[in-house]
Amino acid sequence: MHIDLTYDLLVEVHFLYTGRYPIALMHEIGKNKVKIYNNLVPDLRRSDMLAGSMDFEVEGRKFTVLFASDTRQNDSAADIRPLRVLHIDEHS
Amino acid sequence: MDRVKGSAFRKVPKSALEEELEESSVTDLRRDLLPTIERMQKNPSLRVLIRKHGELRAVLMSAQTYDVFKKLVTNIVQRTDAMSREAKIESAFQRLQDERPPAERETTAVSTTGFRPVVRQSLRRNVEARALLGEIEEKLRELDTALEI
Numbered sequence: 041m042h043i044d045l046t047y048d049l050l051v052e053v054h055f056l057y058t059g060r061y062p063i064a065l066m067h068e069i070g071k072n073k074v075k076i077y078n079n080l081v082p083d084l085r086r087s088d089m090l091a092g093s094m095d096f097e098v099e100g101r102k103f104t105v106l107f108a109s110d111t112r113q114n115d116s117a118a119d120i121r122p123l124r125v126l127h128i129d130e131h132s
Numbered sequence: 133m134d135r136v137k138g139s140a141f142r143k144v145p146k147s148a149l150e151e152e153l154e155e156s157s158v159t160d161l162r163r164d165l166l167p168t169i170e171r172m173q174k175n176p177s178l179r180v181l182i183r184k185h186g187e188l189r190a191v192l193m194s195a196q197t198y199d200v201f202k203k204l205v206t207n208i209v210q211r212t213d214a215m216s217r218e219a220k221i222e223s224a225f226q227r228l229q230d231e232r233p234p235a236e237r238e239t240t241a242v243s244t245t246g247f248r249p250v251v252r253q254s255l256r257r258n259v260e261a262r263a264l265l266g267e268i269e270e271k272l273r274e275l276d277t278a279l280e281i
Contacts, residue, residue, distance in 0.1 A: 048224040050212055057205050084265070086225065106221060110228050126224040129217070 042118070043073045047125045054128070061128055065098045069105060069125060076107055077123050088112045091126075102131040139164050141180065152178040161192070168192065 047055065047066075054060035069076070072094065080090035090109040095102065106127040113122045134143040140160040144153035152175060161168065161182055172178050176194035183189065193201075212220060 048227060050208070050220070050224065053205055053209065058209060089225070089228075108225065108228060110232065112232055124224075124228050126228070127217070127221045 041074075042120045043077050043123050044115075044120050045070060045073045045123045045125070048127070051125050051128055061103070061130075062099050062101070065096055065103055065105075065128075068096050068098055073123055077109065077121055080107060080109055080123075083108065104129045104131065139167065141168075144181065153181060154178065155181045155183060158182060158184050158189075 051061075055063065055066055076092065076094055079094070080092040083089040083091040088111050090111060091107065093104055093106045095104050097103075105125060106129075108124050108126050109122055110124070114120070135141070136143055136154055139156075141154040141156045141164065144155055156164070156168075161180065168180060172192075172194040176196040178194065179197065180192040181188055182192060212223075215223070
């Protein structure tokens with residue numbers, strides 16, 4: 041199974057433009073994408089979505105990252121599952 | 133791809149959003165940097181895609197274009213920073229759903245009485261989800277009762 045990791049536009053803006061989140065966090069998310077996908081659970085409010093979160097500590101900063109996977113965008117033939125970084129909370 | 137007159141750069145076919153795109157290797161750009169900057173002053177919408185070993189690595193743009201990008205991003209960031217966390221997450225979910233292939237999107241059809249959503253599959257899923265939610269609520273009530281005893 042291949043995980044197609046993508047980022048919400050606003051998250052991407054803060055990674056690649058404003059620098060609000062460190063790029064090292066992006067790398068950590070990428071390294072853990074299979075584990076993250078496998079721990080997603082059905083979203084109670086959206087029947088076609090899987091959702092979940094994971095805590096990261098990068099460069100001495102703590103983040104909680106929210107993920108979702110839209111099962112309607114699964115590519116079963118190619119065995120590709122989408123994984124979207126929806127939102128990031130930083131904890132002081 | 134067409135060559136740009138007087139340079140080793142190649143023109144990129146125009147698209148609706150990117151009017152003046154050219155491509156260059158790092159080597160060609162190094163040689164033509166000053167004339168390229170002058171061309172950008174005359175035509176600020178010109179952007180040069182810089183490739184290294186065939187891969188796109190950087191984009192050279194005019195200061196005016198960069199200012200526009202900054203204004204756009206600042207506008208988006210200011211608007212979204214003012215939103216609640218829940219609203220931000222909801223809008224991110226919405227953007228994800230909007231990327232569904234057309235066949236997977238809920239479509240609407242016009243009936244004689246006006247707009248009527250054709251969402252049978254979605255309705256069935258909603259009904260199933262509500263039934264499941266009802267079962268969970270019932271189990272929670274049972275658990276509450278058991279805990280009170």
